[in-house]
Amino acid sequence: MxxxxxxxxxxxxxxxxxxxxxxxxxxxxxxxxxxxxxxxxxxxxxxxxxxxxxxxxxxxxxxxRVCTDYTFGFPVDLGASWLHGVCDENPLAPLIGRLGLPLYRTSGDNSVLYDHDLESYALYDTEGNQVPQELVTKVGLAFEEALQESEKVRKEFSEDISIKRAFSIVFERRSDLRLEGLAHKVLQWYLCRMEGWFSADAETISLKNWDQEVLLPGGHGLMVRxxxxxxxxxxxxxxxxxxxxxxxxxxxxxxxxxxxxxxxxxxxxxxxxxxxxxxxxxxxxxxxxxxxxxxxxxxxxxxxGIENKIVLHFEKVFWPNVEFLGVVAEDTHRCSYFLNLHKATGHPVLVYMPAGKLARDIEKMPDDAAANCAFTQLKTILPDASMPINYLVSHWGSDVNSFGAYSYxxxxxxxxxxxxxxxxxxxxxxxxxxxxxxxxxxxxxxxxxxxxxxxxxxxxxxxxxxxxxxxxxxxxxxxxxxxxxxxxx
Incomplete structure (x- = not known):
């Protein structure tokens, strides 16, 4: 045949x-x-x-916007790096499978919110104190419930509003979802991660359309090579x-x-x-x-929107064996997160991933200042962090060949x-x-x-x-x- x-x-x-x-x-x-x-x-x-x-x-x-860099002697993606939807229904899966390219699954959940499993977060406040895992999980559930409540707001409003405004309305109505202290900061971190998914600030993301993307099953897989x-x-x-x-x-x-x-x-x-x-x-x-x-x-x-990567290459690993290190704060602009590539690839690399306004602010800096900004954030949570031996910085927002990361x-x-x-x-x-x-x-x-x-x-x-x-x-x-x-x- x-x-x-x-x-x-x-x-x-x-x-x-x-x-x-x-x-x-x-x-x-x-x-x-x-x-x-x-x-x-x-x-x-x-x-x-x-x-x-x-x-x-x-x-x-x-x-x-697919840009695999080999400066460190091994591949690091400065642009797209995940296959979202590790399944046969994904049109790219057959090609990746035929090439024998390995994936590291960061989450089995196909959610926009949880592209990494909750148990693989290590969150810290700005004083360097680690947030108890029980609180991270509890606030994550509250964040999901707030999104569910925002669905009611969406049905009530004839005109579209932003995700940020919808959350404000939800918190006004549901006092039990209004969090304070450390829990409030963790909630801001979840919202920061949501902004990272859309590469945009919460005040610009549509409540009406934020969930219109078709999410394929199978979770999220990092392209190891x-x-x-x-x-x-x-x-x-x-x-x-x-x-x-x-x-x-x-x-x-x-x-x-x-x-x-x-x-x-x-x-x-x-x-x-x-x-x-x-x-x-x-x-x-x-x-x-x-x-x-x-x-x-x-x-x-x-x-x-804009999401950039500041890739820090170290001589050895000094951080916990989790997929994400995060800094929680009073607002999303001061929150941050690092992807731990060592867990997926075996290389001592952390990737700082600012999005939205934070990414725009950092793009105005020279590369060495941007790398220092990322390292300062890391020192906030890990005071004994050693200096990186090398770094890479992306500029998707100011790059005349892209003028942004991706659409929303x-x-x-x-x-x-x-x-x-x-x-x-x-x-x-x-x-x-x-x-x-x-x-x-x-x-x-x-x-x-x-x-x-x-x-x-x-x-x-x-x-x-x-x-x-x-x-x-x-x-x-x-x-x-x-x-x-x-x-x-």
Whole structure:
């Protein structure tokens, strides 16, 4: 059966080649703008469908907001690092499984709130005193109950409000949920972790839409060897032009012309726009004619948040064997947390992960000052902490190639904006985590929209050339199921 299918594909490709030759050497072509996960995925699928593809990337590397760094001699992800939803239903799972890449499961719960198991937290106050685990668990339950109560607030209000305001209303009504002292500080830490999930401050996160993301089962798995092996596999054999910053995209009924910063131009039948939402908001790329008002509105209505990583590499481990170290405080801006990579990878590394306003404030600092800020927080809870031997600092908010970490639902805006951003405009097709209505802000969301954009683009291009074969299967096919390699210490 496999041989027969392979022969059928070869026959179809042969027919395409013969028709191509009859058109005096012309063949279907697509330009993909952006070599992040969505763009590389789209280009891979189009090339596999025998369509000529050129990928234009403004950076000097591929991956976009997937950035695996090897400065320390081992992989550390400065951008995306989790597979959210360790299950066969995750569209990325088959690829990761086939590559044999191990995952470290940080939580078996698929919740937005608990991407790490409660028993693997070690929280401290600003005096360096560890918070009793019983209190951490108790406050966690209270936080969940407050979110449940906020559902009642959501139903009562016709207009959208922020998560922060909803919590204020809940605490006014439920005196038993109003916490004081150390318990209040722990509650702020949970809210800080929620802000980290959305890379935004609680006063900007939509009460109406915060839970509209489809959460896949299986919990959360950290990519032990980083995401780079996945992106490199997808990119193999592609024509990728690095340091090619696109400035203009002109579309016509017969094709597209793309101009890059040095004035060079590229022409093709269609284009896949796979740049980050922050880049679209900054209008670095000019569209001619301009995008429709509904598309511009979708770009404007979606939020793009900031979460950064300050990676501290130490000579040896001096911290407890937990997944998260946290500092609790009076408000979320003064709370913080460190991911313990040693537990997952065996390397003596802690990752400080500020989000929202805190991330914006730290981004204004030089790298050495940012690293010192993170280390000062660590010294607050572990006074005997040794100095790091090296550090890395990300700058997703100020990076002109991203202008943010990932998308989220802003107060008063429709969740449908994700779908509107995805919908094609003539022969322009859009992909990326901010075009995924089900999986926004995730790598598997970027991956799935890359496949979908490629499939839509293929249909459009081949239709123009009269080569559309309705018997051909969609490029969005089920892969061979290989079990994921999951560890848990």
């Amino acid at each position: 496999e041989a027969k299918n392979r022969n059928n594909r070869q026959l179809r490709q042969g027919l395409c080649s013969s028709r191509t030759e009859r058109r005096s050497g012309t063949s279907p072509s697509v330009i993909v703008i952006g070599a992040g996960f969505a763009g590389i995925t789209a280009a891979r699928a189009l090339l596999d469908a025998s369509i000529q593809v050129t990928v234009l990337e403004s950076r000097d590397r591929i991956g976009g 980083g995401y780079l092996p996945v992106i490199n596999t997808l990119a193999r054999g592609l024509d990728i032009r690095l340091n090619h910053r696109v400035t203009t995209v002109s579309r016509h009924h017969h094709g597209v012309k793309v101009t890059v910063e040095d004035g060079s131009t590229f022409v093709a039948d269609a284009a896949v726009i796979a740049v980050p939402l922050g880049v679209l908001k900054a209008k670095i790329i000019q569209f001619e004619p301009k995008l429709p008002d509904w598309k511009e509105a979708a770009i404007s209505d979606l939020g793009v 639902d802003k107060v008063g805006k429709s969740h449908d904006s994700y779908e509107k951003l995805r919908v094609p405009v003539d022969n322009l097709f859009f992909a990326g985590e901010a075009t995924s209505i089900n999986f926004p802000g995730s790598v598997h969301g970027a991956y799935s929209t890359g496949l979908q954009a490629a499939d839509d683009c293929r249909m459009r291009v081949l239709e123009r050339y009269g080569e559309l074969d309705l018997l051909l299967p969609s490029m969005v096919e089920d892969g061979i199921c290989v079990p994921l390699l999951i560890s848990r210490m």
